Amino acid sequence: MxxxxxxxxxxxxxxxxxxxxxxxxxxxxxxxxxxxxxxxxxxxxxxxxxxxxxxxxxxxxxxxxxxxxxxxxxxxxxxxxxxxxxxxxxxxxxxxxxxxxxxxxxxxxxxxxxxxxxxxxxxxxxxxxxxxxxxxxxxxxxxxxxxxxxxxxxxxxxxxxxxxxxxxxxxxxxxxxxxxxxxxxxxxxxxxxxxxDSRSFSELKLMGRALSNAELLFGGDVVCSQITAAEIAELGGSSKELDAIINYLKGVLGAKVACFFYEKTETDVKGSFRGNDGYDVCALAQKFGGGGHVKAAGCTISAPIAKAKEMVLAEVEKML
Amino acid sequence: MxxxxxxxxxxxxxxxxxxxxxxxxxxxxxxxxxxxxxxxxxxxxxxxxxxxxxxxxxxxxxxxxxxxxxxxxxxxxxxxxxxxxxxxxxxxxxxxxxxxxxxxxxxxxxxxxxxxxxxxxxxxxxxxxxxxxxxxxxxxxxxxxxxxxxxxxxxxxxxxxxxxxxxxxxxxxxxxxxxxxxxxxxxxxxxxxxxxDSRSFSELKLMGRALSNAELLFGGDVVCSQITAAEIAELGGSSKELDAIINYLKGVLGAKVACFFYEKTETDVKGSFRGNDGYDVCALAQKFGGGGHVKAAGCTISAPIAKAKEMVLAEVEKML
Incomplete structure (x- = not known):
């Protein structure tokens, strides 16, 4: 007590x-x-x-x-x-x-x-x-x-x-x-x-790339994006500057779940998830050894980024 | 009175x-x-x-x-x-x-x-x-x-x-x-x-493109970006969804002046400007027939976008 x-x-x-x-x-x-x-x-x-x-x-x-x-x-x-x-x-x-x-x-x-x-x-x-x-x-x-x-x-x-x-x-x-x-x-x-409202120029460019990479999936229920280590390097940034991006994805009207992936290393992918009411992204993250809150969670997946994304989206589809 | x-x-x-x-x-x-x-x-x-x-x-x-x-x-x-x-x-x-x-x-x-x-x-x-x-x-x-x-x-x-x-x-x-x-x-x-924090998917994509197009000029004193009518159409959006972009540009650390241009029509370009303390972007906008506030102003220029940008940046350079 x-x-x-x-x-x-x-x-x-x-x-x-x-x-x-x-x-x-x-x-x-x-x-x-x-x-x-x-x-x-x-x-x-x-x-x-x-x-x-x-x-x-x-x-x-x-x-x-x-x-x-x-x-x-x-x-x-x-x-x-x-x-x-x-x-x-x-x-x-x-x-x-x-x-x-x-x-x-x-x-x-x-x-x-x-x-x-x-x-x-x-x-x-x-x-x-x-x-x-x-x-x-x-x-x-x-x-x-x-x-x-x-x-x-x-x-x-x-x-x-x-x-x-x-x-x-x-x-x-x-x-x-x-x-x-x-x-x-x-x-x-x-x-x-x-x-x-402040950001470095590299953070701005990373945001630009990540938002440009965004896709609307499952009839608009899911918004998803990713950025590779090569892209991060190309834009002169670092993975520390990627925190805000998931929140921009989350704000897309009509989307129930938002997912963002980036390569931490060649073999480790960080996934960040956000969910509207009724979509438990903590449970989603836990399937990949991660955790967090019902509406905001994340995990690290040891797989190439395309594979990691595919595995997560297969689980997301079951939630819809 | x-x-x-x-x-x-x-x-x-x-x-x-x-x-x-x-x-x-x-x-x-x-x-x-x-x-x-x-x-x-x-x-x-x-x-x-x-x-x-x-x-x-x-x-x-x-x-x-x-x-x-x-x-x-x-x-x-x-x-x-x-x-x-x-x-x-x-x-x-x-x-x-x-x-x-x-x-x-x-x-x-x-x-x-x-x-x-x-x-x-x-x-x-x-x-x-x-x-x-x-x-x-x-x-x-x-x-x-x-x-x-x-x-x-x-x-x-x-x-x-x-x-x-x-x-x-x-x-x-x-x-x-x-x-x-x-x-x-x-x-x-x-x-x-x-x-x-809400936006349509097309607004997200327009933001992605506009931020990807951003450049740091004059040794980092100026951040500038633009988007063409063709790009707006390609991304399925409209110019009404571009309002927020200048504020992201403005937030770049170290930049004193931020400029954003988009094509309203083939011959009309909208310019939006933001300035830090000591940089009067209203005076800048007024040179092109526009106006606004000292720290936030805009104008419409009848010129192709590349030319409009060139003319404005020549005036911006004088302000630095």
Whole structure:
């Protein structure tokens, strides 16, 4: 059985009594982990604490999140009195920071993942919150100093995890918090554009090729596309730039299932799947050793891309 | 000199004393015009009024806005006691509905365009509002019955005009209103996806081709692409499906100016331009008889596409 949440007041008591505080998010940190850590870190620094934010090197687009001066690598971090973990479902997600976490005298875990294991001494997990940044806003509000820098970090985390207020995790509370953050005069349009409307030229060209390769199958029920390693190389890109494509395929009107394939290596093919209501693409992915969510899943298939596609589409046909 | 705004109370007094009410938005109605009209129309119907919403035939994606049963064409509309105009800067934007508007005993104009001419007897123009739907929410709040149907219409208008809360017109107030609307249990994810993440298969293929045709010019300062009438025909699409493309080009990291060209006819080429801070693409468009905003503008050039592109790029080079 899970432990109950501690209160913000209990958490704040520990926070205010510590002189040195380390914060950390999960490995391969995303907008929410970075935004929440740098916002809370900045507020704690403004409250006179010695703060270190332990984060792995993160993607360029997150560099516009303020308070980056607080970031340090796990190997450079000093042992803090208090270790605050944000946006991590379990201790394993801390990566290299886990060692310092274990040695810290006091440990706090704040998160919004349903699966959180309540692995710290004080824990606050709100699975209904859109993001950890949303929880950090509630924790900070009227308790710690906050400037536009911290507001921008929280806004970044909030839009990252809600896909720009579009996912069903977005609540009236989320919108009110976003409005309050905008009230700090943050460059929200710039953050939004950077997260959702910016791409390298090679990413644009890869998208162009992948969409050009798209086919409508089974009378329009399925939209499918693929890109080979040779095409990726030809366009000067990398497979890391292919994440967005499945979502464009998914948006085709009338299609019930969307599939995208790309060659990871000569023998390994990554398949990404999306399904409308009533089409369980997680079950589809599981047939090939993958998994995910009912509406969004993926797998890796050891086969040439044409064969991998053929095998998956044979299973997709059974779903229709 | 512009007239001052009337108050919501004055407007509501006229509204409540009328038995028959016509509402209308601008010609070629968009998400805000439709959303505001159908939301206010629905609320007035629920308040016992005889309501007609005069709107031109609108795009399929707007069909998910509730209260569509209220819509009638201008030629079928009866003369109402009160005519409420929404989201129209001037009387001319009413199109065929203008004739009925002129004959109506009482006229009200509610809008958020800076250029509004205060053309009715009662006027309420809030240029800082993100959308007319935002103003209609403020008018309705605590004054008229509202259900999820009306809330969905206002949400639709609000996200349409803010580009999904990303444009600089989005304010803390906008976010609070959006949150309040979500509280009615509206299918906001569905509306959002339908407006911003849905496309026909031909639109997907046109996007694929246009992005594949993209070039990086002037050392990466300019991203440019084009699509010919022959290509549009080959992919089974129409030029109406090309609107989104310039925004993808604009998003290329490092590019200061983005240009997109397509053939409207054999001799007419449409050019669309976007510029970062410091690059006035309105001035660029004006050199070719077009116009728009500093950061987003366009023009039509009577020349073969290769020549049109060459002429524009020569001017772009001078801007760098």
């Amino acid at each position: 899970k432990k109950a949440n501690n209160s913000f007041d209990e958490i704040m008591e520990w926070v205010l009594s510590a002189e040195t505080i380390a914060l950390a998010g999960h490995t391969n940190p995303d907008g929410d982990a970075i935004g929440a850590c740098l916002a809370l870190g900045g507020a704690l620094e403004k409250a006179g604490k010695q703060v270190q934010v332990i984060l792995e090197k993160y993607a360029d687009k997150y560099q516009l999140i303020p308070n980056g001066h607080l970031v340090c690598a796990a190997e450079d971090a000093r042992l803090p009195e208090l270790f605050l973990v944000l946006d991590c479902g379990d201790e394993g997600r801390l990566g290299d920071a886990a060692e310092i976490f274990q040695k810290a005298a006091k440990k706090i875990n704040i998160d919004h993942h349903e699966s959180n294991t309540y692995f710290a001494e004080l824990n606050y997990v709100a699975a209904k919150a859109s993001s950890t940044s949303e929880i950090v806003f509630q924790l900070l509000e009227n308790r710690l100093p906050m400037t536009a820098a911290e507001a921008a970090g929280l806004y970044a985390g909030l839009i990252y995890d809600t896909g720009g207020f579009r996912h069903s995790s977005t609540s009236p509370e989320t919108m009110q918090i976003a409005g309050a953050l905008m009230g700090y005069g943050i460059p929200f349009t710039e953050i939004y554009n950077r997260f959702f | 512009k007239k001052a705004n009337n108050s919501f109370d004055e407007i509501m007094e006229w509204v409540l004393s009328a038995e028959t009410i016509a509402l209308a938005g601008h010609t070629n109605p968009d998400g805000d015009a439709i959303g505001a009209c159908l939301a206010l129309g629905g609320a007035l119907e629920k308040a016992g009024k005889q309501v007609q919403v005069i709107l031109e035939k609108y795009a399929d994606k707007y069909q998910l806005i509730p209260n569509g049963h209220l819509v009638c064409a201008a030629e079928d509309a009866r003369l109402p006691e009160l005519f409420l105009v929404l989201d129209c800067g001037d009387e001319g934007r009413l199109g065929d509905a203008a004739e009925i508007f002129q004959k109506a005993a009482k006229k009200i104009n509610i809008d958020h365009h800076e250029s509004n001419t205060y053309f009715a007897e009662l006027n309420y123009v809030a240029a800082k509002a993100s959308s007319t739907s935002e103003i209609v929410f403020q008018l309705l709040e605590n004054r008229l019955p509202m259900t999820a149907a009306e809330a969905a219409g206002l949400y639709a208008g609000l996200i349409y005009d803010t580009g999904g809360f990303r444009h600089s017109s989005t304010s803390p107030e906008t976010m609070q209103i959006a949150g309040a609307l979500m509280g009615y249990g509206i299918p906001f994810t569905e509306i959002y996806n339908r407006f911003f």
